Amino acid sequence: MNQPGNNEQIDQQYSQLMQAAMERELTAEELARIDDLLAQNKAELADFEAVDHLLAKLPDVIVPSNFTARVLDEAQRQDQPAQALDQAWWQGLFSPQYRSIQLASAAAVALLIGVFGYQNHLDQDRAEMAESLQAVATIAEMAPGLLTDFDAIDAIDQSDPIDEELWAALK
C-alpha cells in the first residue's frame, strides 16, 4: 500500500512530467515513467481514457454522395489533356490564343534572316577586296616597271583646267 508521503512524491513527479510535456518533447524514459505514474493514478487515467473515447466517437464528416464519381471524372479528365498533347502538341502553337507569341517569333525569325544576310554580304565584299589586292600585288611583283609612271598618270587626273589648256596649246 502507498504511503501518503509516497503519493505526494508520485503526484509531484507526475506534475513535473506533465509540465515538461507541455514545454518540450519527452524522452522515451519520461514517456515510460508517465505510463507508470498514470497506472497508479486512476482518476487521471480515467480522464485520458475519456478523451480517447470522445475522439473516437467524433461524428464522421459528411462526404457528398457523388464524391467518388467526381473523383473518377476528374482523374479521367486529367488523363485526356496529356493524350491530346501527345497527338498534336505542335498544332496548339498555331491557335489564336498564342497570336502575340506567333508575331514575336515571326519578327525574331525575320530579324535573324536580315542579320545573317547582311553579315553574308559583308563577308562577300571583304573576300572580293582581298582578291583584288592580291591580284594587284601579284602584278607589281611580276613587273615593277608597270607602276613606274603611275604617279604621273595619276597626276593627270588631279590636274586643274589651266593645265588642260596648256596641254591643248602644246598639242
Add this chain to the structure above:
Amino acid sequence: MADKIDPDIALMLRVKEGDLSAYEALVEKFKQPVMNLVYRLIHDLDEAEDIAQNTFVQVWKTRERYEPNSKFTTWLFTIARNLGLNEIRRRTRHPADSLDETHPDNDLQPRHVVEDFTSPIPAEAALNDELHARVEEAIRDLPEKQRTALLLCREGGVSYEEIAEVLGGISLTAVKSIIFRGRAVLKARLKPYLKSGDWQKK
C-alpha cells in the same frame, strides 16, 4: 510460407497499371477518413471536399511512381496532409479568406458532421451536440502536428510508425510525445465535461 500482400497495396498496384475499378475501390474505402482528416485540419467543408478530391486525383496522377515500400494509407494521408497544409499556408498569406467566417466561435452546432440519430431524448441530443462542438473546437486549437497525430490515431489501423512518416519522418518517441501532449491539452480543455461524466452518456 508466402507473405500475404496488404489488400490496399494490391489495389494500388492494380491502379498503377491503370485499373480504374481498383482506383474506385480505394476512393470508396478511404474517402471518409481522408475527409475527416482534411476537414479537421482546415475547418472548411467546401475546401475540405476539394482537397480530399485532389488527394485522390493526386494518387491517380502519380500512380506510376508508387512504390509499395510502406502502407498505402501512409502515402495517402501524407498527400492529404500536404494539401491541407498548403491550404493553411495560403490562408495565412491571404487572411481575407479566414476560416473563422464560416465557423464563428459562438456557433456550437456541428453543422458539418453526420448527426447522431441514435439519441432518443432531445435534451441529450443537444448535450451531445454541444460536447461534439467543444471537442471539435479543442481539436481546432491544437498545433497542427498534434491535431494530425491525434486524428490519425483516431482512424483505426494507423500505427505510430505510419504517423511518424506522415508527419515528415520524425522519430517514434517524438510521435508518442506529440500525441501525449495533444491528449493532455484536450483533457485540460474538456475537463468540465469529463468530470461531469457527460461523455459517458454518448
